Amino acid sequence: MDAATRQHIEEAFLEVSRGATRKKLYGLRAEQDGELQLARLFRAIAVSEEAQALRLLFQLRGQTGKNEENCQLAFAEEIPELISRVEQAAETAEKSGERAMYSAFSQSAQVGRKHLILKKKLDKNRGLDTAYHVCTFCGFIMEGDAPDNCPICSAPASRFKKV
Ligand SMILES: [Fe+2]
Numbered sequence: 001m002d003a004a005t006r007q008h009i010e011e012a013f014l015e016v017s018r019g020a021t022r023k024k025l026y027g028l029r030a031e032q033d034g035e036l037q038l039a040r041l042f043r044a045i046a047v048s049e050e051a052q053a054l055r056l057l058f059q060l061r062g063q064t065g066k067n068e069e070n071c072q073l074a075f076a077e078e079i080p081e082l083i084s085r086v087e088q089a090a091e092t093a094e095k096s097g098e099r100a101m102y103s104a105f106s107q108s109a110q111v112g113r114k115h116l117i118l119k120k121k122l123d124k125n126r127g128l129d130t131a132y133h134v135c136t137f138c139g140f141i142m143e144g145d146a147p148d149n150c151p152i153c154s155a156p157a158s159r160f161k162k163v
Contacts, residue, residue: 006060009056009059009060010060012052012056013053013056013057013060016049016050016052016053016056017049017050017053019045019049020045020046020047020049020050020053021046023042023043023045023046023049024042024043024046026042027039027040027041027042027043027046030042071119074119075115075116075119079112079115079116080112080116082108082112083109083112083113083116086105086106086108086109086112087105087106087109089101089105090102090105090106090109093105107138107140107152107153108138108139110140110152111138111139111140111141111152114140114141115141118132118141118143121143130143130144131143131144131145131162131163132162132163133145133146133147133160133161133162133163134160134161134163135150135152135153135155135159135160136155136159136160136161137150137153137155137159138150138152138153138155140152140153142160146160146162147160
């Protein structure tokens with residue numbers, strides 16, 4: 001693959017990845033305003049853009065990679081890097097008195113650290129067979145049943161999505 005094509009794929013990947021999350025937000029707004037068909041359309045576009053992002057990433061990587069390599073990338077590089085970034089962002093937000101963003105970034109760091117803990121638990125128990133419940137507000141992941149309230153952001157059990 002030539003360099004220009006690769007760059008176009010990388011740019012399109014970032015754009016559709018961001019776009020999918022934006023469409024989810026637009027869908028929520030449309031739902032709040034009672035525009036249900038518009039909300040559905042935004043949600044459908046979000047799913048569409050997620051599919052396109054996955055396809056583009058597949059083109060970039062050429063393959064899905066081996067589990068061992070993907071685990072190395074996710075748990076030794078990507079997640080620790082994300083934790084470090086949001087910790088720095090939390091520090092900056094605290095210094096500038098941005099309390100809401102300090103809280104959001106700190107919670108993201110806690111959520112990321114929990115992801116690493118969950119992987120360690122899986123490594124210790126390869127026979128593990130449990131559902132995960134994800135807080136759709138802050139991203140916290142709970143093993144087994146959803147908690148009554150999210151331990152990170154206090155969202156109620158109804159905000160958890162089972163995986
Ligand atoms: Fe939460």
